[in-house]
Amino acid sequence: METHKMVGITGFGAYIPKLRLKRESIVDANKWLNPGIASLAKGERSMSNWDEDPITLGVEAARDCLSINERSLIENIYFASTTNPFADRQNAAIVATALSLNSNIMAMDVTGSQRSGTTALISALTSLDNNSDNEKLCIAADKRLTRPGSTQELTYGDGAAALRVGNGNNNEIIADLIDFYSFTDDFVDHYRPANRKFDYYWEERWIRQEGHIKLISNAIINLLEKTNVPAEEIDHLIIPVISRGTPQVIAKNLSINPETITDNMQINCGDTGVAHPLIMLISVLEKAKPGEKILVCGFGQGVDTFLLETSKEITRYQKNNGVVGTLLRRRTETNYIKFLSFNGLIDMERGMRAEQDKQTALTTLYRNRSFLLGFNGGKCTKCGTAQIPKTKICVNPNCGSHDSQLDESFSEKKATIMSWTSDQLAYSLDPPAHYGMVQFEGGGRLMTDFTDIEHDEIKVDMPIRMVFRIKDLDEQRGFVRYFWKASPAK
Numbered sequence: 001m002e003t004h005k006m007v008g009i010t011g012f013g014a015y016i017p018k019l020r021l022k023r024e025s026i027v028d029a030n031k032w033l034n035p036g037i038a039s040l041a042k043g044e045r046s047m048s049n050w051d052e053d054p055i056t057l058g059v060e061a062a063r064d065c066l067s068i069n070e071r072s073l074i075e076n077i078y079f080a081s082t083t084n085p086f087a088d089r090q091n092a093a094i095v096a097t098a099l100s101l102n103s104n105i106m107a108m109d110v111t112g113s114q115r116s117g118t119t120a121l122i123s124a125l126t127s128l129d130n131n132s133d134n135e136k137l138c139i140a141a142d143k144r145l146t147r148p149g150s151t152q153e154l155t156y157g158d159g160a161a162a163l164r165v166g167n168g169n170n171n172e173i174i175a176d177l178i179d180f181y182s183f184t185d186d187f188v189d190h191y192r193p194a195n196r197k198f199d200y201y202w203e204e205r206w207i208r209q210e211g212h213i214k215l216i217s218n219a220i221i222n223l224l225e226k227t228n229v230p231a232e233e234i235d236h237l238i239i240p241v242i243s244r245g246t247p248q249v250i251a252k253n254l255s256i257n258p259e260t261i262t263d264n265m266q267i268n269c270g271d272t273g274v275a276h277p278l279i280m281l282i283s284v285l286e287k288a289k290p291g292e293k294i295l296v297c298g299f300g301q302g303v304d305t306f307l308l309e310t311s312k313e314i315t316r317y318q319k320n321n322g323v324v325g326t327l328l329r330r331r332t333e334t335n336y337i338k339f340l341s342f343n344g345l346i347d348m349e350r351g352m353r354a355e356q357d358k359q360t361a362l363t364t365l366y367r368n369r370s371f372l373l374g375f376n377g378g379k380c381t382k383c384g385t386a387q388i389p390k391t392k393i394c395v396n397p398n399c400g401s402h403d404s405q406l407d408e409s410f411s412e413k414k415a416t417i418m419s420w421t422s423d424q425l426a427y428s429l430d431p432p433a434h435y436g437m438v439q440f441e442g443g444g445r446l447m448t449d450f451t452d453i454e455h456d457e458i459k460v461d462m463p464i465r466m467v468f469r470i471k472d473l474d475e476q477r478g479f480v481r482y483f484w485k486a487s488p489a490k
Contacts, residue, residue, distance in 0.1 A: 007128045008173035008308065010135060011164035011317070012282045013064025015057055016157070016269055016326045018452050019047040019333045023154050029336045030149035037154060045270035046157035047333055048143050050342040050429040051451055051470040053480065054081040055091055057160035058141035059098045059468040061275075064320045065162035066099070066137070068412055074101050074164075075134040076127070078120040080110040080274045082192075083142050085480050094482070095139060097373040098468045100409060116140070117274035118298025121163060122306055125177050128167045135166040142273025145343055147198045155242050157270025161278035172313045175285060175294065180306035181223035187211050187301060208243050212299065216241075217250050219303035220295065224254075227307055231255045235292040236284045238262045240276040241299065256295075268327060283323040288314055329490070331452075341429065353427040358474040360481045370407065375466060375484045377444055378405030386443035410466065411484065414441040417462045422455055438464060438486050451485040463489035 027041040048057070058079060066074070079092035086094075092107035110120040117140030124136040141160035146153035166173060189211050190201040201207075216239060224231060237260045239247040247261045262280050264271075272279055277298045284294055290312045298304035321329070333339070340346040368389075370376045377388030382404045385396040390408075394401045420436030427433070434450035450458070451469055464486040471483040 006168040006173065006176060007125050007165065008168070008176040008311075009163055009285070010166040010171045010173055011065050011070070012285055012322065013061050013066070013162045013320055014160065014279055014282050014323045014326050015060035015064060015321075016046045016159040016272075016279075016323070017048045017052055017057070018329055018331050019049060020044040020268070020330050021047040021333045021336070021339050025334045025336045026154055026339075030153075034149050037149065037151065040151065040154040043267040044332070045154065046159055046272070047339055048158040048342065049452060049469075051485070052143070052158070053085050053470060054083050054141040054143050054160070055085055055094050055098075055480075055482070056468050056470065057143065057158065057275075058095050058139040058162070061141065061160035061162035062095065062099055062137065062139050063412075064322065064326070065164055068409060070135075070164070071099055071101055073133070073135045074105060074137045075132065076106045076108070076124065076136040077101065078108050078110055078124050078136070078138045080116040080120040080138070080140040081142055082111055082114065082116060082274055083144055084109065084111060087194075092139075094373065097369055098375075098482070100370075100374040100376060100411070101137075113302075114274055114300030115277075115298035115302065115304045116300070117161070117276075117278050118296065118304035118306070119182070121165070121278065122180050122182065122304060124163075124165050125306075126180070128165065130167055132167065133171070135164050135171060138163045138165065138278075140275040140278050142275055144199070144273050145197045145345065148340065148345060150198075152199060152201070155266065155271055157265075157272050159269065159272035159275050159279055161275045161282055163278060163282075172316070173311055174314045174317050175288075175308040175310045178229070178293070178307040178309055179223070179227045180304070181219055181226055182302065182304045183219060183222075184302035185215065187215060189300075204243065208246055212239075212241050212243065212246050213249055213253075215303050216297055216299060216305075217253055219297065219305045220250070220254055220256075223295070223305040223307060229293065229307060232257070233293055234260055234295050236260055236262055236288070236294040238277055238280045238284065238294065238296045240264060240271070240280055240297065242266055242271050265323075279323055285310070285314065286319060286322050286324055290314055331454075338430075350427060353425070357476070358472045358481070359477060360472075360474060360479050365481075372483055373468075375409070375411040375468075376407045377410050379408040380404045381406060386440070388440070388444045388446050408444075410440055410444060410446075411468075413444075413466075414489075415439060415464050415466065415486070417458065417460055417464060417486070418445065419460065420450070420458050422458070434458065436486075438466075448483075449485045450487070452487045457488065465489045
């Protein structure tokens, strides 16, 4: 077996939106037109809130992966998505700014294929500098639009995964990269033109037989030959396809134990696009034992495969929410019209209060990006008072020092609700609009919007956490403006 420098995964995080749309709600609304979808009514799919998109999903997954102190170690960030909000503005740069990563990092958008997530991860792993102690961050996120009444509307889901990789110098690798095998082939199972909203899919049986079974099998065979690892030694097999029985056929044909097949999470989440093989990988890492071999596949105009082996560090790794935790944090949604509205698939009457120009001053955004995107405030070096936003004069009336504040991150600070308002008149895509004053632990308070919150659960002193979300949509110019909002801590 060819030897390689020791590189691998050093950390992971995941995010699946809190809202879960019951599939039976979709079927009930559309079975009059397409009765065949009734067979897909079981379970639920993850559903983004109106103020979530791939960037906000990716930021949350990365926050689950990285502590504040670990962010200074990141030297490269790869952001994989086929549903980027911007076609010509680096989406990875927005994510990096929201995470307050160092400005001297390299950022890269990876897109154009459903295997963009696995391609980004392989690229991160194989480009590690053996002489550097720094790490790379790979994030994959998708929020794919679906045509109402389609099979994809039922089987898709929204979500994101983040993986941190290092070379083992001063990094505790929890899963070593043994090797990878990739090939490119313009097999078109589906496509989406640049000027269209929805994917166009070809015939399912052909995709299954000629695509998934033949191409994925070929890639796995080549990977096992390259690594000289017998099929019988595979402990976890990750094949992110939703066609029923396909992974089992592949495993049987290659003499891989079918019990090693990883759950595709179709029943409680759905296919999250470029993020899905990495979300499935994280679900395995959360329960894996040392010395287990994990084979991961990514499919889309070819196949990515790579083989990992968990180390003894897997037992010491301090997990955050991960896949298990983010799946538990859920709220059932049965309103199909709300799902269509949140995804811009139905034009609801918004009233005159929605008729306002939402142009963003790009100069102001740039000058205040540390606050608006990174959610950094200030802390006075004279009296220690923390405040947000940061200003030239300390807000402490007993201090009032000028230019005395250093940057202070507020994104991960614990906070509680001081006061709140439920506004029935202000325009909101999810009325009523909830907002109020938030008090941060250690000092600092801010008036901000609330999200992912129900009217009957809001109360004074309620613990909250800040989340990176869409603030406004400038539909006239196609610009998305982001800021931080308060969300229930649990």
